[in-house]
Amino acid sequence: MKRVLFLTLISLITQLTQAQEVFTLNEALDAALLHNHNVLISEIEAEKAANLATRGNAGQLPTLGIISSMNWAYNDVELTPGTFFQNLLNPQSGSQPPTSIEYDGVYSTQLQAGIGTEFVIFDGMKGQYRYKILKTGQVVSGLDHKAKMEQTVLNVTQKYIQLASLQKAIKLKSEALEQSSDRFRIVENRKEFGQVNEQQYLQALVDLKTDSTEFRELQLNFRTAYRDLHAEIGWNDSSQNPLEEDLSTTFETNYEELSLSLEQNNTLLSVREERIKQAELEESLTKGNLYPTLKANAQYGYAYQTATEGQFETQEQLGVTGGLTLSIPIFSGGRTKTAVQNAKADIRQAQILSDQTKLQLQTTFDNTWEQYQFHKQQLSVEMDNLRTYERNYERAKDSFQRGLITGVELRSAQLSLHNARLKISETQYKIKLTETTLLYLSGKLIFDK
Numbered sequence: 001m002k003r004v005l006f007l008t009l010i011s012l013i014t015q016l017t018q019a020q021e022v023f024t025l026n027e028a029l030d031a032a033l034l035h036n037h038n039v040l041i042s043e044i045e046a047e048k049a050a051n052l053a054t055r056g057n058a059g060q061l062p063t064l065g066i067i068s069s070m071n072w073a074y075n076d077v078e079l080t081p082g083t084f085f086q087n088l089l090n091p092q093s094g095s096q097p098p099t100s101i102e103y104d105g106v107y108s109t110q111l112q113a114g115i116g117t118e119f120v121i122f123d124g125m126k127g128q129y130r131y132k133i134l135k136t137g138q139v140v141s142g143l144d145h146k147a148k149m150e151q152t153v154l155n156v157t158q159k160y161i162q163l164a165s166l167q168k169a170i171k172l173k174s175e176a177l178e179q180s181s182d183r184f185r186i187v188e189n190r191k192e193f194g195q196v197n198e199q200q201y202l203q204a205l206v207d208l209k210t211d212s213t214e215f216r217e218l219q220l221n222f223r224t225a226y227r228d229l230h231a232e233i234g235w236n237d238s239s240q241n242p243l244e245e246d247l248s249t250t251f252e253t254n255y256e257e258l259s260l261s262l263e264q265n266n267t268l269l270s271v272r273e274e275r276i277k278q279a280e281l282e283e284s285l286t287k288g289n290l291y292p293t294l295k296a297n298a299q300y301g302y303a304y305q306t307a308t309e310g311q312f313e314t315q316e317q318l319g320v321t322g323g324l325t326l327s328i329p330i331f332s333g334g335r336t337k338t339a340v341q342n343a344k345a346d347i348r349q350a351q352i353l354s355d356q357t358k359l360q361l362q363t364t365f366d367n368t369w370e371q372y373q374f375h376k377q378q379l380s381v382e383m384d385n386l387r388t389y390e391r392n393y394e395r396a397k398d399s400f401q402r403g404l405i406t407g408v409e410l411r412s413a414q415l416s417l418h419n420a421r422l423k424i425s426e427t428q429y430k431i432k433l434t435e436t437t438l439l440y441l442s443g444k445l446i447f448d449k
Helices: 003-017 024-036 037-052 083-089 128-190 198-235 255-263 269-292 335-401 405-439
Strands: 063-079 099-122 293-307 314-327
Touching: 003 335, 024 037, 024 128, 024 335, 037 128, 037 269, 063 293, 063 405, 083 405, 128 255, 128 269, 128 405, 255 269, 255 405, 269 335
Parallel strands: none
Antiparallel strands: 063 099, 099 293, 293 314
């Protein structure tokens, strides 16, 4: 049983240390920007907003189209001659005027075809405001797309760091597993010569099994976290190559520079500012309903009408028609006034949301900056502690091999060394994560090309 357990442990470590191609953080980020579903959807929304941002969609360009219609009717017709026809048919004064003329079952056909145009001459500047709103919407959609990309980069980086931390923990645990295996073999040999008691032997075996269980659990967590990383990227991929361990970055900046960059370049703040502009334009557009509207129209076409009975059997027209249409608002039941009031409220609301977002971002930035400084100081302390734990373990290992201390004491030194290495690894990854968060908040995570 003991030999089978040892071979199982060696197999696990061998699988872990097999040479595979490294999957870097930059490769993960590049893949995420190409495959992440939220990024792809926001890109489509940005394209749609760009397509809408035209003067034609804003109603500022004349419309031109072919107009045609054909109507057929079957009616009873009654015609009453007017004064002109009465005098024409019965010129004798004082005589009885002709009565109305009735026709039953008259078939009539009307045909009209032509090309026509309509153009807004004045509408209270509403066309200009609609166009500006569409252009602002295009800007907002572009910023939303950038925000989705930044959020995706941050999320992928977080999951990658979590995964790299697990990978480092597995590596450290494999070293601890080898140490526990060596200690168990020594205890087992000493037990055969009666140098250790049964309790010490069982304790060494328990420590070995404990490290083995923790090692397998870390591997399970690693595989689960890897699938989560693939899902965040947008990949349907089952490969799980090793990750890079050195995630250090050159972070040459200071608090004032990053804080100023947050105010100037943060994408969420930029979106809020554009929302304020949109609300102001919506207010101006609503006020445009208080002004008259003047439209011009023109048409060149052909009209034909025929009837089986009536004044004229056929009537044809060919030529140009045109005119102006003036609409002056007088009373709307208070709807325009209410719309203007709500538009002003939307401006105030957009400003409050902008202030709220700025306060939240600044608070998050300050907290992250303080965490970043703490982790850097903590890393220096932990590096000093590591050297102490390494010396203690080497002395304990030497003393154990000479039989001066028990396996429990060696196990304590081993765990202290393992925890010290694990803390350094976790702190290094925390520094990387806070650096990425600071870049995200300051708008430096993704630059426009």
